[in-house]
Amino acid sequence: MQNLKTLQNRKYDFVIVGSGAGGATLGKELALRDKDVLILEKGKYEKSFGSLRDIARFYDVRRASETRRITQEGVKVYRAFTAGGTTVVSCGNGIRSLEKELCEFGINLEEEFTEAESEMNITLLGEDFLSDASRKAKWAAETLGYQMNPMSKFIDFNKCKKCGKCIAGCPHHAKWSATNFLDQALSHGATISYKTVVQRVLIKQGQAMGVVAVGPQGEKRIFADTVILAAGGLATPLILVCSGIKEAGTNLFLDLYVNTFGEAREINQLQEPIMAMVNDEFLPTKGFIISPFINRWEIGRYAEQGKAGLLLNNKNLMGFMTKIADSAVGRILPDGKISKPITLRDRKRLREGSSLAKEIMIKAGVKNGSLIDSTIQGAHPGGTAAIGKVVDNNLQTRVDNLFVCDASVLPVASGLPPILTITALAKRMAKKLAS
Numbered sequence: 001m002q003n004l005k006t007l008q009n010r011k012y013d014f015v016i017v018g019s020g021a022g023g024a025t026l027g028k029e030l031a032l033r034d035k036d037v038l039i040l041e042k043g044k045y046e047k048s049f050g051s052l053r054d055i056a057r058f059y060d061v062r063r064a065s066e067t068r069r070i071t072q073e074g075v076k077v078y079r080a081f082t083a084g085g086t087t088v089v090s091c092g093n094g095i096r097s098l099e100k101e102l103c104e105f106g107i108n109l110e111e112e113f114t115e116a117e118s119e120m121n122i123t124l125l126g127e128d129f130l131s132d133a134s135r136k137a138k139w140a141a142e143t144l145g146y147q148m149n150p151m152s153k154f155i156d157f158n159k160c161k162k163c164g165k166c167i168a169g170c171p172h173h174a175k176w177s178a179t180n181f182l183d184q185a186l187s188h189g190a191t192i193s194y195k196t197v198v199q200r201v202l203i204k205q206g207q208a209m210g211v212v213a214v215g216p217q218g219e220k221r222i223f224a225d226t227v228i229l230a231a232g233g234l235a236t237p238l239i240l241v242c243s244g245i246k247e248a249g250t251n252l253f254l255d256l257y258v259n260t261f262g263e264a265r266e267i268n269q270l271q272e273p274i275m276a277m278v279n280d281e282f283l284p285t286k287g288f289i290i291s292p293f294i295n296r297w298e299i300g301r302y303a304e305q306g307k308a309g310l311l312l313n314n315k316n317l318m319g320f321m322t323k324i325a326d327s328a329v330g331r332i333l334p335d336g337k338i339s340k341p342i343t344l345r346d347r348k349r350l351r352e353g354s355s356l357a358k359e360i361m362i363k364a365g366v367k368n369g370s371l372i373d374s375t376i377q378g379a380h381p382g383g384t385a386a387i388g389k390v391v392d393n394n395l396q397t398r399v400d401n402l403f404v405c406d407a408s409v410l411p412v413a414s415g416l417p418p419i420l421t422i423t424a425l426a427k428r429m430a431k432k433l434a435s
C-alpha cells in the first residue's frame, strides 16, 4: 500500500484505475511482463467475508446519494467497491460469453479464454454440491422436458463448505476472485494504492498523461505513459465524461433479473453454492436464463419483496433467478444518476423466464399460492464505453494511450456472467500493450 504523495513523484509505464475483473487481470499480466504498473483502487483490501456486516462494508448499498445506485426507473444496481472489485461478491460462475459478437469486431479470445479457465480453475459443479431443493428442481425440470445443467464455477470444491454465502464474499476462500490476480501483480512488482478515487484523466494534445486522484492525503496528479480505465460499467464512463470523452455513458445494459421465491415443506436450498445449475436453452430464442438462487438474508428478501419476502422461511424456501439479455437503452448522467428504461421486450423476457421457473418449482412441490417475484434488479452494468462506439477493437479511446478494459467495453448484453469474458479481454490487451 502506497500513499499518493509518494506516487506522484514518478512516472509509471501503466496506471490502471480499478482492481476488479479487468483491472486486476491487466495488473497481473503487465507486471508479469516486467512493466512498471500502478493500480489505483477506490476500496480497501478486505479480509473478512460472509456476513451482513461485510456486505454493508464493501457493497455499494449504503451510499445511494453518492453513487445513485437505484436507477431513475427504480431498478437497484449492485456492485462492490473493494480490492478485487465486484468479483469478490460473485456467485463464482465462469462462462464464456459474446464470442460471436466480439469476433465480428475482429476479437478472437479463444487462446485467452483457455488460459483464464485454467488459471481460475473453472470446473463444472458436481451433483454432490446440490442442495435437496436443487435436486428436486433438477428432477422437476427434466420431468417437464427442460434442461438443468451444472454451472461452470471458479470455485475450489475441495474448500467449498456449501454455506451459500458466495455473494457476501467467500468466507472459506474457496472462490476465485480478482484479489488472487492482485496478489500476483503485487508479488511481481506492481504498486497498488487503495482508498484512492480517480476523478479524471490528464490529457494534453490528444494524449493521456496520467490521472487526477483523491486519496486520504487529498488530490494528486499521477503520471504514466498509458492510462487504462477499469473502474466498472458505471464508474468508467463518468471518468471518461469528466475527461472530455462526452460520448461515453450511453448504451447501458444491466442483464436485468428477477428472483422468484416459493415455499414447500423442508425443501431448504441454503446449503449449496448460489446458482448451482442453469437452464440456458431459451437464451438464443427468448433471451433469458434461469438458475436456482435464493437471497438467504431476510433483510435482502425484504429489500426485494417487502414484507412478503421477510415472512418466507429459509427452511422451506426454493428460489430461481431469471436473468435476461436486456436492451442497451440506459445511460449514466454526468452527475452519476442512472437512467435505464425497461422496454416491453425486457418485460416479456423476464415474464417468460419467471413463468418457466414457476412451472418447475410447482412440479418440485412448491405451493402455487406462495410464489412471489422480486422487484427488477441488475448486477452486470456494462456497454457504456462500447467497442465500436467509444473504443476501437484494441479498446483504445480516441485519446492516444487511453484505454478501457472492463464491462464498459462489452458491445451488447449477453444475459450471462461476464467475468470470464472481461478477464480474457484484459489478457489480450496486456499481450498487445506489452509487445
Ligand SMILES: Cc1cc2nc3c(=O)[nH]c(=O)nc-3n(C[C@H](O)[C@H](O)[C@H](O)COP(=O)(O)OP(=O)(O)OC[C@H]3O[C@@H](n4cnc5c(N)ncnc54)[C@H](O)[C@@H]3O)c2cc1C
Binding pocket: 017, 018, 019, 020, 021, 022, 023, 040, 041, 042, 043, 078, 079, 080, 081, 082, 083, 084, 085, 086, 087, 088, 089, 090, 091, 092, 093, 094, 095, 167, 196, 197, 198, 199, 230, 231, 232, 233, 235, 236, 239, 379, 380, 381, 405, 406, 407, 408, 416, 417, 418, 419, 420, 422
Ligand atoms: C452479487 C453479484 C454476483 C455476481 N456474480 C457473478 C458471477 O458469478 N459470474 C460473473 O461472471 N459475474 C458475476 N457478477 C458480475 C461481475 O462481478 C461484474 O460484471 C464484473 O466484476 C465487472 O468487472 P469490472 O472489471 O467491469 O468491474 P469491477 O469488478 O466492479 O471492478 C471495478 C473496480 O473499480 C473500482 N473503482 C470504481 N470507481 C473507481 C474510481 N473512480 N477510482 C478508482 N477505483 C474505482 C471499484 O472499487 C472496483 O474495485 C456478479 C455481480 C454481482 C453484483
